[in-house]
Amino acid sequence: MKKALLFSGVFLSGALVGAIAMWFKAVVPAGQGAEMIYASGVEEMARTATMIRQNKHQELLTNIDLTLPQLVEATHSFGDREHSRWALWKVKEYYQTCGVPVPAEISSILASLPPKPPKPPSSCELRRQVETNAVGTNDITTKNP
Amino acid sequence: MKKALLFSGVFLSGALVGAIAMWFKAVVPAGQGAEMIYASGVEEMARTATMIRQNKHQELLTNIDLTLPQLVEATHSFGDREHSRWALWKVKEYYQTCGVPVPAEISSILASLPPKPPKPPSSCELRRQVETNAVGTNDITTKNP
Numbered sequence: 001m002k003k004a005l006l007f008s009g010v011f012l013s014g015a016l017v018g019a020i021a022m023w024f025k026a027v028v029p030a031g032q033g034a035e036m037i038y039a040s041g042v043e044e045m046a047r048t049a050t051m052i053r054q055n056k057h058q059e060l061l062t063n064i065d066l067t068l069p070q071l072v073e074a075t076h077s078f079g080d081r082e083h084s085r086w087a088l089w090k091v092k093e094y095y096q097t098c099g100v101p102v103p104a105e106i107s108s109i110l111a112s113l114p115p116k117p118p119k120p121p122s123s124c125e126l127r128r129q130v131e132t133n134a135v136g137t138n139d140i141t142t143k144n145p
Numbered sequence: 146m147k148k149a150l151l152f153s154g155v156f157l158s159g160a161l162v163g164a165i166a167m168w169f170k171a172v173v174p175a176g177q178g179a180e181m182i183y184a185s186g187v188e189e190m191a192r193t194a195t196m197i198r199q200n201k202h203q204e205l206l207t208n209i210d211l212t213l214p215q216l217v218e219a220t221h222s223f224g225d226r227e228h229s230r231w232a233l234w235k236v237k238e239y240y241q242t243c244g245v246p247v248p249a250e251i252s253s254i255l256a257s258l259p260p261k262p263p264k265p266p267s268s269c270e271l272r273r274q275v276e277t278n279a280v281g282t283n284d285i286t287t288k289n290p
Contacts, residue, residue: 010152014159021160022167030175035223037179039232041186042216046232046239048193049209053243057202064194071187078180087184087191094191098198 065100072106089116210245217251234261 051060078084092110095102196205223229237255240247
């Protein structure tokens, strides 16, 4: 009994040390990586606003057109995840609706995307649906002022 | 001796279990979080390009102006990190160079930023500096064709 307790204690100490090591070795850097990507997105947004105000939006567009293929390749490399797919659908839509030819290096990535499902309704749209149903089924709520 | 080996074995198994548990509990979600932020940045870029091509850049600017304060507050909440500071400096510069009044809710955040240091030279600029120094100090490289 005493031995079993001792073993459990040693095992749990090991588990704690392993978890703490993993925390500092991988969780903290991963979290900081996410913050870095977020911060660079904010920087990018300030840059976009500056360029539009300085009437340089055509230059901005040229930069985006040049960068987009690399970003698509990076996003594709994450694997077939939901968030990657939504980003790639948006890029595909951009090329389609604006009549911009798809760059050769990413044409196979965009062509292999599954068809885009209808976007799930937002919380606002859901609320409106519920309200509409309530109006239809419950006469009390349809009274006019 | 045998007992010590046994204890080490139990401790190491515990460490392994702790590290694996932390991996699935925190590292994988943190990594996916980073990928999600990256993907939404790519989506945002495709949206920006679409809006510029559709001549809706003023609408885009209005959206950015409305969103920027929230993004600044989120970036500030990460703490005083280098990447946060560069993002906030860029936002501050946007308001200053474009003569846009700083929104009240973030004025204290931007006012408390330390002064921006000169940006470290890029790898390209560093190479050019090295080349210039080489030209200055070594006559063999300065010969004219």
